[in-house]
Amino acid sequence: MTSEPHPATGAWRAGDPPGDRRFFSFATDHPFAVEDGSVLRDVTVAYETWGTLNDDASNAVLICHAWTGDSHASGRAKPGHPTPGWWDDVVGPGRYIDTDRWFVVCSNVLGGCQGSTGPASPHPDDGRPYGSRFPVLTIRDMVRAQAKLTAHLGIVQWASVIGGSMGGMQVLEWAITYPSRVRSIVPIATCMQASAQQIAWGTIGRQAIRLDPGWRGGDYYDAAPGEGPAEGLAIARQVAQVTFRSDNAFTERFGRNLTDRARVGDTFGLWQEFEVERYLHYHGEKLVRRFDANSYLVIAKAMDLHDVGRGRGGLETAMRRITMPNLTIGITSDILYPEYQQVQMRYMLGLAGAPNEYVQIDSPHGHDAFLIHFDRVGEPIAAFLDRVDRNG
């Protein structure tokens, strides 16, 4: 691994504090072919684990993160982890996914920028960031990289694979691609295939990044600090942020309030801010500090390409391969992965006859509710894992 600086990106760099990350790298004599036909060499998967794998390796749970998530699902903020784990209230000792009982693993997705190989990683040919040379990926590629990590960890079968949003896409692909290696699944606020509206939001965000002169066709890693595609990435994030929440939640929280800065003016300004604009700017800028724009593009495209039926005889045929107990969780106010998609998914997950549960989170917070209502998402998962454990 090199320590090339990436001054124009929020990507984790090999020289940065690893936090709790560990790294599994594929041998160079085993290149990793991705679905688009490209081959990656020197693939690294960054991961974290909590708890202890038991003697028969039967207590392993895989947690799959969403779009801009990373391997730090649980644990405190510390060097290498500027914020606590993104599901810290769900995963930990004595918590819903109890790490005193389960051996929990979370890995950064292939294409990501928090330790796993992605566009900001050094290309083995020249040690310089892949940039525009990085291939288009699919959710299946991400899952196949996770499968290699799974073998490395000595885990023959996951007791459960759990994830929300893009994490849920990985959950479905795990169940279909490796049915014998998954004992149960929990897809949350996700979809079997990206809808036209989901693709629409995705492409708008990607175009905003491409429009940013700082993006430079994807090869911006030599740019001076502040000269990367920060503004384009921030706009892309703002599009997503609106779809992650809800009309009601925005009205409750912001209404038509103006920021203090805007209130001091006696006149209206074209760029004066309502509170909701300040909030969006905040989230855009926050993401820019921790995320790489090219990873954002690649992962967004992987979500658009997500279709469990592709090359498998269609959606229903693919879903009928899922034969393990499953728990689907949907959110009433989700405008990005609307609840009807969860209800359809739950129906399709029942076709093969496996135990088939559905839990509705009745929340005004929209898609992000699974990252907000830890209790409402955690309790049914804990009960589900109990049943999975009892039934061996």
Add this chain to the structure above:
Amino acid sequence: MTSEPHPATGAWRAGDPPGDRRFFSFATDHPFAVEDGSVLRDVTVAYETWGTLNDDASNAVLICHAWTGDSHASGRAKPGHPTPGWWDDVVGPGRYIDTDRWFVVCSNVLGGCQGSTGPASPHPDDGRPYGSRFPVLTIRDMVRAQAKLTAHLGIVQWASVIGGSMGGMQVLEWAITYPSRVRSIVPIATCMQASAQQIAWGTIGRQAIRLDPGWRGGDYYDAAPGEGPAEGLAIARQVAQVTFRSDNAFTERFGRNLTDRARVGDTFGLWQEFEVERYLHYHGEKLVRRFDANSYLVIAKAMDLHDVGRGRGGLETAMRRITMPNLTIGITSDILYPEYQQVQMRYMLGLAGAPNEYVQIDSPHGHDAFLIHFDRVGEPIAAFLDRVDRNG
């Protein structure tokens, strides 16, 4: 009027074919003060009329257009009007708003780019486009400019003021600002005040325009053809286009179909297109050809600033000023101006005791349904106008 070319914008230019437009210009000795404190001189309002004003001027109907609309509500495509009227199936001889009976007027909003004074218009000081010198406007400013046109036309009272989306905002402001000059109103798929989510979509589009290097801080009118803020404006339009339609409509129409161009490739491409992406690009590029980016910014901001309660003691106090018969039309699948906002508005429109009707358009097409289901929006309007006419 000058004939300065505006090569980098889709604005109508004074030298272009006028189509059916007529122009009313305010005298230079009557400057027009707008709400933000600025003063405009030489204001022109472009308008079209259909039908004949009767002797007591009692048959005049004002139609207010939406965001990127213009005065050409009815009529064929011809030089100066590249497309037929945007409500041609609703407005015309023998149609729902029957121009054999009603004298119908539609004017381009102040700040627009189809003949009325806007950012692309020549500044009276130097004849060069206003550009960044153009003030921030409000819906009230637009309505006050329309009121001057109204006096010019010899119309003391509109039999009805009708409009959807931003047109509906103008309808409400007409009723509150000039209650004695409006005999009835028909607001359609609109709101009493912009919500936080509506503002969120607005600010994202504006930021995309600002990010475009071709925008040049708003002073791009000297740019060579193709070097204006076309890409930023196209992205802004795409954001809007998604909110104008619906999840179901997109799924029905596009699903996950790929364009022919994308299908020929054996591999996935980061910029390869699903049909829905092609559709969004088409709508973005189509708008660029006919619309000015600065007008888009100014009008979008005016919608965000829309709040009938501002400076009037709040929403309810303002709405209680509306004492004329009213018909509210809402659309079941509208994600931009959701039906609950129409239901709230209808309730508030009843507070002062005026005849108060509501019609729901049950359509999967989203916000744009009022521009698609001409019959479903036209029939209740025709019946409402009948009643208004009978009751004098």
